[in-house]
Amino acid sequence: MKKRWMTTMTAFAAAAVLAASMTGCGAKAASSDTSAQGSREGTGQGGSGQDGAGQDPAGQGQPGEASGSTEQTGTIPAEGTAITFWHSMGGVNGEALDYLVNRFNTENTLGIKVDAQYQGEYDDAINKLKSAQIGNMGADLVQIYDIGTRFMIDSGWVVPMQELMDADGWDKSAIEPNIAAYYTVDDKLYSMPFNSSTPILYYNKDMFNKAGVTKVPESLMEIADAADALVHKGGAGEPISLGIYGWFFEQFTCKQGLSYVNNGNGRQAAATAVDFDRNGAAVSTLTAWKELYDKGYAPIVGRGGDSGLADFSSGKSAMTLGSTASLKQILGDVNGKFEVGTAYFPKVNADDKGGVSIGGASLWALNNEDDAKKAATWEFVKFLVSPESQAYWNAQTGYFPVTADAHDEPVFKENMAQYPQFGTAIDQLHDSAPESAGALLSVFPEARQVVETEIENMLNNNISPEDTDANMAKQINKAIEEYNLLNE
Numbered sequence: 001m002k003k004r005w006m007t008t009m010t011a012f013a014a015a016a017v018l019a020a021s022m023t024g025c026g027a028k029a030a031s032s033d034t035s036a037q038g039s040r041e042g043t044g045q046g047g048s049g050q051d052g053a054g055q056d057p058a059g060q061g062q063p064g065e066a067s068g069s070t071e072q073t074g075t076i077p078a079e080g081t082a083i084t085f086w087h088s089m090g091g092v093n094g095e096a097l098d099y100l101v102n103r104f105n106t107e108n109t110l111g112i113k114v115d116a117q118y119q120g121e122y123d124d125a126i127n128k129l130k131s132a133q134i135g136n137m138g139a140d141l142v143q144i145y146d147i148g149t150r151f152m153i154d155s156g157w158v159v160p161m162q163e164l165m166d167a168d169g170w171d172k173s174a175i176e177p178n179i180a181a182y183y184t185v186d187d188k189l190y191s192m193p194f195n196s197s198t199p200i201l202y203y204n205k206d207m208f209n210k211a212g213v214t215k216v217p218e219s220l221m222e223i224a225d226a227a228d229a230l231v232h233k234g235g236a237g238e239p240i241s242l243g244i245y246g247w248f249f250e251q252f253t254c255k256q257g258l259s260y261v262n263n264g265n266g267r268q269a270a271a272t273a274v275d276f277d278r279n280g281a282a283v284s285t286l287t288a289w290k291e292l293y294d295k296g297y298a299p300i301v302g303r304g305g306d307s308g309l310a311d312f313s314s315g316k317s318a319m320t321l322g323s324t325a326s327l328k329q330i331l332g333d334v335n336g337k338f339e340v341g342t343a344y345f346p347k348v349n350a351d352d353k354g355g356v357s358i359g360g361a362s363l364w365a366l367n368n369e370d371d372a373k374k375a376a377t378w379e380f381v382k383f384l385v386s387p388e389s390q391a392y393w394n395a396q397t398g399y400f401p402v403t404a405d406a407h408d409e410p411v412f413k414e415n416m417a418q419y420p421q422f423g424t425a426i427d428q429l430h431d432s433a434p435e436s437a438g439a440l441l442s443v444f445p446e447a448r449q450v451v452e453t454e455i456e457n458m459l460n461n462n463i464s465p466e467d468t469d470a471n472m473a474k475q476i477n478k479a480i481e482e483y484n485l486l487n488e
Helices: 011-020 091-107 122-130 146-155 161-168 205-211 220-232 246-255 262-266 281-294 309-313 324-334 371-384 387-397 404-408 410-418 422-431 444-461 465-486
Strands: 082-087 113-118 141-145 192-197 199-204 238-241 317-323 340-344 359-366
Touching (some): 082 091, 082 122, 082 371, 091 113, 091 371, 122 141, 122 146, 141 146, 146 359, 146 444, 161 359, 192 371, 199 324, 199 422, 205 220, 220 238, 246 281, 246 444, 281 444, 309 324, 317 324, 387 410, 404 410, 410 422, 444 465
Antiparallel strands (some): 192 359, 199 317
């Protein structure tokens, strides 16, 4: 017998969903290339198993029976509908997602069937959408990385999630506010957060104790202050294995409380230029980064969010920066060789007052001009962000529960007890104001590649932070200008 967890739509909500279908098709689709490196967190490989070791999706940590009304009122436009869901979750994360999809297909009382299709990395999914046509896009729901947000808003392909929420009377406050803030523009939630993370500092507690370093560094300058003791007394081969990653550069800007691009960080209107060259954010970050490198404290370990993890897990470096979703992977790789500590992502300067921005991906409802599919898509999205589903997702993958009530679920509490280091990520998220949500930029993938290339050039070729800043700004501004011209 099917478990009856679904909260069904009223006739009024169904009518509102039908009305929502009339919006969202006016903007011209963008044509800039987004084949650059992936999302704000991890390696951009769409959860290929590198975000965390996870647990057996068929074993402990399964979500319990979800609550909700079993009475159906009015016309149910979603009943018996099949929808297609494109996603980029592979490896352990893909297994956890498959479990949730299968559970929904088995238990929902409306006979909705979801066909979940893996599309490869995040870039692959968004590029596949570009070749589709309005009304026949091949998918009804698609998972898109956070740096694709501005592009998706501009595309005209979507039904804003806010419209589906409002039609059903669903309360947006159920979503963690600092996660919802990233995907909200003009008080409208465009997509539903799903797999979200932030970067944190990982440190080797054994090395810190041996070196006599009692205070975990809170800024890049404090990392430099602790470096010699960690090497000479703590036995570290390198103080920090700092990957050259555009997401980290973006986070250092957020930590300074400064904007990455103009027009309210791309939220009041589409960005027309970067702001980091005007407000000093880039020079401050690059100066501190170069000082760490020049002193031998942060050697080049590669590009990408995971490039510093190997040196840390092997016991070579005393610290590294990485996604919260990498916690289980790191603990598995360390395998008890030393005690892993976690701390907030470092500031650039000691007096910085900003916070961190989330990474990962969200769920976008596509406008295929089919009211039944819209309604069915919303029912599936509600299931994925229910407290039970999100507690399970967190336990399996290490991503944040995007639904605040998931913290009350036994599965979440058990996972926190087993991995107390994850509490750092929760605290850091809650301590970051929504103003630190981060930028929206149509050409973010290209911008990130520019940032990484220029940081690498600065370190390898002894280029000044000021010239590096100028080189970044020139290239990114050109990409923004070309995109905006194509999409007027």
